[in-house]
Amino acid sequence: MDAFLKIRGLKKHFGDKRVLDGVDLDVAAASVTTIIGKSGIGKSVLLKCIANLLQPDAGTIQLDGQAIAQSRRRANSDAGVSFSYMFQNNALFDSLSTFDNVALPLREATKLGRADIQQRVSAMLQQLELSDAADRFPGELSGGMKKRVALGRALITKPQVVLFDEPTTGLDPERKYSVFEMIADYRERFGFTALLVSHDIPEVFEISDQVAWLDGGRIQFCGPPEALNSEAQTALSGFLSKANYGRKASAQFGGTQ
Amino acid sequence: MIRTLGRSALSVVFELGEISLFGLGALRGFFAQRGRLAKLTLAIHEIGVRCFPIVATVGLFTGLVMGLQLYYTLVKFGAESALGTAVALSLIRELGPVLTALMVVGQAGSAMASELGIQRNDEQIDALQTMSIDPLGFLVGPRLVATLICFPILTAVFDLIGIFGGYLTGSVLLNVDAGVYWNRVFESVSWADVQGGYIKSLVFGLLTISICAYRGFNTHRKASFPGVRGVSESATRAVVWSSVMVLAADYLITSFLL
Numbered sequence: 081m082d083a084f085l086k087i088r089g090l091k092k093h094f095g096d097k098r099v100l101d102g103v104d105l106d107v108a109a110a111s112v113t114t115i116i117g118k119s120g121i122g123k124s125v126l127l128k129c130i131a132n133l134l135q136p137d138a139g140t141i142q143l144d145g146q147a148i149a150q151s152r153r154r155a156n157s158d159a160g161v162s163f164s165y166m167f168q169n170n171a172l173f174d175s176l177s178t179f180d181n182v183a184l185p186l187r188e189a190t191k192l193g194r195a196d197i198q199q200r201v202s203a204m205l206q207q208l209e210l211s212d213a214a215d216r217f218p219g220e221l222s223g224g225m226k227k228r229v230a231l232g233r234a235l236i237t238k239p240q241v242v243l244f245d246e247p248t249t250g251l252d253p254e255r256k257y258s259v260f261e262m263i264a265d266y267r268e269r270f271g272f273t274a275l276l277v278s279h280d281i282p283e284v285f286e287i288s289d290q291v292a293w294l295d296g297g298r299i300q301f302c303g304p305p306e307a308l309n310s311e312a313q314t315a316l317s318g319f320l321s322k323a324n325y326g327r328k329a330s331a332q333f334g335g336t337q
Numbered sequence: 338m339i340r341t342l343g344r345s346a347l348s349v350v351f352e353l354g355e356i357s358l359f360g361l362g363a364l365r366g367f368f369a370q371r372g373r374l375a376k377l378t379l380a381i382h383e384i385g386v387r388c389f390p391i392v393a394t395v396g397l398f399t400g401l402v403m404g405l406q407l408y409y410t411l412v413k414f415g416a417e418s419a420l421g422t423a424v425a426l427s428l429i430r431e432l433g434p435v436l437t438a439l440m441v442v443g444q445a446g447s448a449m450a451s452e453l454g455i456q457r458n459d460e461q462i463d464a465l466q467t468m469s470i471d472p473l474g475f476l477v478g479p480r481l482v483a484t485l486i487c488f489p490i491l492t493a494v495f496d497l498i499g500i501f502g503g504y505l506t507g508s509v510l511l512n513v514d515a516g517v518y519w520n521r522v523f524e525s526v527s528w529a530d531v532q533g534g535y536i537k538s539l540v541f542g543l544l545t546i547s548i549c550a551y552r553g554f555n556t557h558r559k560a561s562f563p564g565v566r567g568v569s570e571s572a573t574r575a576v577v578w579s580s581v582m583v584l585a586a587d588y589l590i591t592s593f594l595l
Contacts, residue, residue: 172461188468
């Protein structure tokens, strides 16, 4: 696999607690990779290190062969950015309308003119079926609509990689499926590389090209979801069975368990 | 005990240093922002316009009370004609800048600390970072620049309404001659007094808004509790610290000005 995003030996500790202890991960371009693992194991920390919200203690992150800092500088000089981040709670600005929330990164971090921004944001809202909600504020939107606004804001800068931190938290099963469908659909349409953190096992495997299991500060398993069944005898099986990954997954991927 | 005292003093100095760097970073960040005028206008509305009614009300009552208190003190010495001087100088030199700062801290500072704390908890500040937007310049910078504009104006409003309040109790209620009152006001107040008051208001403004914004912005690092309790703790500490710093800075500036 040609790695578009390459992480090597990533380490991060908080006080005495070593959260990431040499994470290695390769992610192919325009693929969906899901990171699974127990709560508090460091999945979000890994995502935040990639997004530069946390400074890793050691290790390298390369995007398309370039160290992440270089890639960021290059990206900031043109219209697109390397990374976008979709937060667990959407992190929308309450005082801004749907339109303004989506337009925010273009207005503040690019040199695009007003007309260009208007056109791009309107097109994005149309694609996300949010045109009717353009003037509404986050407090007036449903959970699913807020997710779509957050996704619109994450995609408006045409990022190469979108990081999703538990995008289905707090949603009912039906809405969870629609969010996953939305991610898969927009990934095809916009061609970004997606890196997800999710606890929705096995639902999330349906849209994943690759699953990475984080445990003990390292990636202990990385491969296609179909390969999870062959790993059934390892420690991963314990985690998956606790995560309710049983008969349903076997039926889904045709494996035996 | 001496060691503990030393540690506390060092931590206060360290924190003041952090707040100064925070404020400088916010000011620098503001001038790199796009759409500065729109953001500044919103911040002026938040700090200046919203605080105007409370500053004007407190100014009026302060003037009324001072007129009463000073009249009954001065009349014992047969010096009630000096009422205008006493009211004007006390307000312009001391009470105007200090009470205006305390009112703005109560009204806008606590709201700012809470808002920034919620934005921190809700990951909105992280979201700005991931969008390559400088959160300091975007969220705090406009408020600090608005402070430089609003604090002197609010202080002037407080002073003027306070002096008028002194006139209401002194001349209208207690029959001090109005001509004498206003003549003493104009005669006794020098440009140096007004300048000193404005210097104080600028320093208090920068100090208080920096402290409030710093507390809210760093809720995740500074508060003892996460979540809602952390936000309320940040807002409370912001108000307490700002108020104490206003009084401490007032003493220092006064000792330099006199």
